[in-house]
Amino acid sequence: xxxxxxxxAKAMVKALTAEGVKxxxxxxxxxxxxxxxxxxxxxxxxxxxxxxxxGGHAASGYARMTRKPAVAIATxxxxxxxxxxxxxxxxxxxxPMVVITGQVSSEQIGRDxxxxxxxxxxxxxxxxxxxxxxxxxxxxxxxxxxxxIAGTGRPGPVLIDMPFDVQKAEIDFEYPETVDxxxxxxxxxxxxxxxxxxxxxxxxxxxxxxxxGGGIFTAGAEKLLQxxxxxxxxxxxxxxxxxxxxxxxxxxxxxxIGMHGVKCANYAINHCDLLILLGARVGDRAVTAINRLDGxxxxxxxxxxxxxxxxxxxxxxxxxDVRYILQQLIEQAENYDHYDWRQELNTVKNQSEPKAAxxxxxxxxxxxxxRLAKKLPxxxxxxxDVGQNQIWTCNNIELKSxxxxxxxxxxxxxxxxxxxxxxxxxxxxxxxxAICGDGSFQMQFMELATMIQHDIPVxxxxxxxxxxxxxxxxxxxxxxNRLTAVFLDGSPDFIxxxxxxxxxxxxxxxxxxxxxxxxxxxxAKGCYLLEARVAEDEKTIL
Amino acid sequence: MKHTISILVENHAGVLARxxxxxxxxxxxxxxLAVGVTEDEKVSRIxxxxxxxxxxLEQIEKQLNKLIDxxxxxxxxxxxxxxxxxxxxxxxxxPSQRAELISIAEIAKAKISDxxxxxxxxxxxxxxxxIKTFEELLRPYGIKETxxxxxxxxxKGGASMK
Ligand SMILES: Cc1ncc(C[n+]2csc(CCOP(=O)(O)OP(=O)(O)O)c2C)c(N)n1
Numbered sequence: 029x030x031x032x033x034x035x036x037a038k039a040m041v042k043a044l045t046a047e048g049v050k051x052x053x054x055x056x057x058x059x060x061x062x063x064x065x066x067x068x069x070x071x072x073x074x075x076x077x078x079x080x081x082x083g084g085h086a087a088s089g090y091a092r093m094t095r096k097p098a099v100a101i102a103t104x105x106x107x108x109x110x111x112x113x114x115x116x117x118x119x120x121x122x123x124p125m126v127v128i129t130g131q132v133s134s135e136q137i138g139r140d141x142x143x144x145x146x147x148x149x150x151x152x153x154x155x156x157x158x159x160x161x162x163x164x165x166x167x168x169x170x171x172x173x174x175x176x177i178a179g180t181g182r183p184g185p186v187l188i189d190m191p192f193d194v195q196k197a198e199i200d201f202e203y204p205e206t207v208d209x210x211x212x213x214x215x216x217x218x219x220x221x222x223x224x225x226x227x228x229x230x231x232x233x234x235x236x237x238x239x240x241g242g243g244i245f246t247a248g249a250e251k252l253l254q255x256x257x258x259x260x261x262x263x264x265x266x267x268x269x270x271x272x273x274x275x276x277x278x279x280x281x282x283x284x285i286g287m288h289g290v291k292c293a294n295y296a297i298n299h300c301d302l303l304i305l306l307g308a309r310v311g312d313r314a315v316t317a318i319n320r321l322d323g324x325x326x327x328x329x330x331x332x333x334x335x336x337x338x339x340x341x342x343x344x345x346x347x348x349d350v351r352y353i354l355q356q357l358i359e360q361a362e363n364y365d366h367y368d369w370r371q372e373l374n375t376v377k378n379q380s381e382p383k384a385a386x387x388x389x390x391x392x393x394x395x396x397x398x399r400l401a402k403k404l405p406x407x408x409x410x411x412x413d414v415g416q417n418q419i420w421t422c423n424n425i426e427l428k429s430x431x432x433x434x435x436x437x438x439x440x441x442x443x444x445x446x447x448x449x450x451x452x453x454x455x456x457x458x459x460x461x462a463i464c465g466d467g468s469f470q471m472q473f474m475e476l477a478t479m480i481q482h483d484i485p486v487x488x489x490x491x492x493x494x495x496x497x498x499x500x501x502x503x504x505x506x507x508x509n510r511l512t513a514v515f516l517d518g519s520p521d522f523i524x525x526x527x528x529x530x531x532x533x534x535x536x537x538x539x540x541x542x543x544x545x546x547x548x549x550x551x552a553k554g555c556y557l558l559e560a561r562v563a564e565d566e567k568t569i570l
Numbered sequence: 571m572k573h574t575i576s577i578l579v580e581n582h583a584g585v586l587a588r589x590x591x592x593x594x595x596x597x598x599x600x601x602x603l604a605v606g607v608t609e610d611e612k613v614s615r616i617x618x619x620x621x622x623x624x625x626x627l628e629q630i631e632k633q634l635n636k637l638i639d640x641x642x643x644x645x646x647x648x649x650x651x652x653x654x655x656x657x658x659x660x661x662x663x664x665p666s667q668r669a670e671l672i673s674i675a676e677i678a679k680a681k682i683s684d685x686x687x688x689x690x691x692x693x694x695x696x697x698x699x700x701i702k703t704f705e706e707l708l709r710p711y712g713i714k715e716t717x718x719x720x721x722x723x724x725x726k727g728g729a730s731m732k
């Protein structure tokens with residue numbers, strides 16, 4: 029391919045096109061104008077979000093569907109600092125993303141000029157890598173490397189900070205075909221010996237348990253996981269990030285572990301004799317539920333060696349691509365039978381839960397999510413926010429197919445709606461539903477406009493309790509019920525708010541009306557908002 | 571426990587900030603840090619002496635390896651360590667004390683780098699512990715200023731990090 033003379037701005041667009049980028053999420057400003065001036069000449073769809081953080085979250089939702097790096101764009105200074113939360117959120121959950129920010133002109137950097145922010149410095153703790161581009165000629169290689177780094181190994185966000193003058197410089201553009209970064213060679217194949225040891229441990233185990241995390245999705249290994257658990261007859265639990273990697277109706281599936289997990293999943297993890305961590309970093313909120321570790325064998329399979337032994341000591345570490353290692357395990361495993369162990373777990377699973385009730389004028393949140401679950405189409409994508417609504421959703425949605433996404437590591441309120449928007453942009457044929465609280469909804473409802481403007485019909489469920497419910501629960505449990513700064517008085521009427529965007533909306537205050545309202549929501553062609561009124565004293569921890 | 575960590579990095583702007591930031595974020599205290607270009611001018615070597623438990627050390631090695639600009643990380647074992655630090659010490663020195671200080675310098679294999687009416691500046695390149703002893707010998711004269719480079723280190727014998 030011969031090189032072609034062009035501006036860097038045009039080269040950036042060419043690079044995105046070469047990377048197969050179809051959609052970007054952004055918010056412009058003067059420092060990124062040269063790029064925008066070229067973007068308009070391309071086939072790339074630009075979705076104008078209403079806040080840069082939401083652009084980042086939308087890219088995250090998009091990337092979680094396509095499993096390729098998604099692109100978010102912001103201008104210099106405040107635009108760049110606004111997107112940091114989204115970068116950090118993506119970093120914690122290993123989401124591949126390339127974030128492009130405008131920067132003041134090179135010769136002005138360091139002088140505190142208008143809208144200057146050291147964004148590569150500020151975002152450093154949260155990026156997989158970053159570039160402050162100084163040499164225009166390096167732009168093609170930087171873009172090539174950025175996409176490669178973001179999308180391979182343990183994925184994560186890569187930031188490219190583009191000074192104004194660099195965007196306007198002219199270069200000979202030729203997009204590299206291959207990548208060669210001497211210091212970055214992620215390992216894919218697990219060590220053969222370690223895999224042998226893992227198999228031996230599985231063979232010797234009477235009570236094995238798989239704990240599957242978000243790495244299953246990264247590796248695209250859902251099918252392989254199901255094949256392996258079925259073959260080796262091993263019960264499975266999920267971390268929050270791993271939810272929906274196994275159909276919830278699979279008899280070997282026992283739910284989510286952790287501080288907010290379900291009883292039988294935590295029972296399983298405390299009674300197994302072999303724990304197989306698959307693409308899970310077992311964050312502290314997941315680990316708190318593990319009381320007993322000595323004497324059990326832990327096989328930890330992860331692409332990131334730094335995760336192994338960080339939160340949980342591993343007896344048998346296996347570093348590599350979960351997909352590849354699962355293939356190896358399937359080849360070497362035999363047909364085991366863990367009938368007694370399953371029976372033991374089933375006894376816990378079948379213990380009856382207290383009957384779900386609710387005060388007059390409210391729906392029981394768990395019951396509501398269960399009803400919703402029954403009606404979901406098979407291709408559904410659920411985007412859960414943070415707070416009580418997240419826990420109710422995670423533990424009751426029980427997806428048999430489709431996908432659940434949420435901000436697991438960072439617990440970023442305001443993630444669900446923009447992430448749903450991004451997911452819908454990537455999978456327009458899927459039903460995409462964001463579920464959030466009335467607190468988090470007010471951190472993100474500006475994106476209703478984005479959905480209308482760009483025709484991205486997402487459904488939204490607001491579980492409103494007029495409280496920052498999760499914090500209220502913490503204050504009730506740990507601060508003698510001294511409630512402070514958790515009241516959401518002054519909130520708007522969400523139905524009227526939705527209608528002002530032209531979005532049909534309905535409020536449910538009685539579980540009797542839930543089915544009808546859910547049907548109406550699912551039947552709606554465009555966006556729809558459903559508010560479910562939840563009593564302020566509902567709990568997540570029983 | 572003190573650890574000597576030798577890190578080969580791409581000689582790019584900002585790499586030192588990434589490495590130093592990582593240490594700070596992960597709660598690993600840096601005792602000394604020295605940076606310089608290697609035999610390959612595109613590669614720099616950062617030598618860090620740091621304090622921490624075996625767990626933190628393992629984490630720091632793994633996290634350093636995740637930085638894209640880090641080419642190689644080695645924890646240099648104490649037994650095989652060839653380590654040097656350069657120190658400049660300016661001490662008060664009356665003309666009558668010069669002979670004494672010169673003999674201390676000779677014994678310690680230090681150089682006299684500068685002299686003024688009332689001071690003498692000595693220069694020593696040696697191991698951290700011998701530098702400490704040297705400093706103690708000079709202390710009674712009144713140390714006006716000390717400048718140290720931080721340790722640089724390499725593995726003894728034929729092995730190299732590449
Ligand atoms: C950006 C951000 N700010 C603060 C928090 C702390 N926080 C966690 S849950 C929560 C309450 C969420 O309230 P709401 O969205 O109404 O949901 P609910 O818990 O009532 O379901 C808060 C404030 C957070 N996770 N993220």
